[in-house]
Amino acid sequence: MIQINQLSKKYKGAEVFSVKDLDLKVEKGEIYGLLGPNGAGKTTLISMLTSLLKPTSGTFTIDDLNFKEHKNELKQLIGIVPQEYALYPTLTAYENLEYFGSMYGINGGALKKSIQHHLEIMGLSKFANKKTATFSGGMKRRVNLIAGILHQPKVLFLDEPTVGVDVQSKNVIIDHLKYLNKQGTTIVYTSHHLNEAEIFCTRVAIIDNGEIIVEGVPSELINNHVAANNLEDVFLARTGNALRDYA
Numbered sequence: 001m002i003q004i005n006q007l008s009k010k011y012k013g014a015e016v017f018s019v020k021d022l023d024l025k026v027e028k029g030e031i032y033g034l035l036g037p038n039g040a041g042k043t044t045l046i047s048m049l050t051s052l053l054k055p056t057s058g059t060f061t062i063d064d065l066n067f068k069e070h071k072n073e074l075k076q077l078i079g080i081v082p083q084e085y086a087l088y089p090t091l092t093a094y095e096n097l098e099y100f101g102s103m104y105g106i107n108g109g110a111l112k113k114s115i116q117h118h119l120e121i122m123g124l125s126k127f128a129n130k131k132t133a134t135f136s137g138g139m140k141r142r143v144n145l146i147a148g149i150l151h152q153p154k155v156l157f158l159d160e161p162t163v164g165v166d167v168q169s170k171n172v173i174i175d176h177l178k179y180l181n182k183q184g185t186t187i188v189y190t191s192h193h194l195n196e197a198e199i200f201c202t203r204v205a206i207i208d209n210g211e212i213i214v215e216g217v218p219s220e221l222i223n224n225h226v227a228a229n230n231l232e233d234v235f236l237a238r239t240g241n242a243l244r245d246y247a
């Protein structure tokens with residue numbers, strides 16, 4: 001479904017590559033986790049795959065469509081759930097979703113139905129007509145997610161969709177992603193929640209300094225690593241204990 005070849009990104013003025021010669025293949029129907037310490041390059045990678053950022057070099061295809069030649073088709077094919085809230089605080093949840101739906105080309109009855117369906121599943125129906133400025137972090141994350149899936153994308157990219165939310169919201173979000181995956185959506189997501197990724201993902205890549213350092217099925221990575229009881233043990237063994245502060 002996704003084929004990445006030698007993808008690199010060096011930001012203007014930067015001395016090092018944020019993503020370096022990265023090769024990766026994600027199969028149709030997978031839930032693929034991009035894991036790594038702060039500054040590893042996860043957001044940079046997702047931003048390139050969603051055409052928000054231009055690669056310095058390398059190529060990728062999604063559903064056999066090349067990112068350069070089929071930019072517009074790709075926009076329809078994918079859904080994006082960014083790390084920062086994309087919502088307009090002075091608009092209601094419903095108005096926000098109407099706006100995002102129309103950007104993806106859905107309108108009228110189909111849009112209304114899709115918005116109501118997702119608000120219901122995400123437990124937000126009764127807040128549909130409230131301004132999102134008044135929402136809790138967990139509620140904003142849920143609306144943010146709906147904004148990226150109204151058009152039923154074949155591939156969904158999410159950048160830390162469960163960051164800063166309570167356990168209840170996290171469970172609703174993860175359950176909904178599992179449901180979408182069962183309906184046929186391939187999912188690529190970044191997370192710092194290794195316990196979550198261990199259970200949720202079909203495969204994960206641990207990225208550090210812009211490169212994949214280990215990749216595979218979570219249970220196999222754990223079994224293959226001496227003294228690792230869980231994915232966090234594998235993660236720390238491969239990325240070390242040093243802090244990754246940057247500014």
Ligand SMILES: Nc1ncnc2c1ncn2[C@@H]1O[C@H](COP(=O)(O)OP(=O)(O)OP(=O)(O)O)[C@@H](O)[C@H]1O
Nearest residue numbers: 011014018036037038039040041042043044045246
């Ligand atoms: N717009 C930018 N200009 C210059 N450098 C940037 C820019 N955005 C990110 N970087 C650098 O690229 C590297 C990778 O950053 P990126 O945000 O992709 O990492 P990340 O894995 O998503 O981190 P986090 O877990 O903190 O979100 C970092 O060194 C960061 O400082």
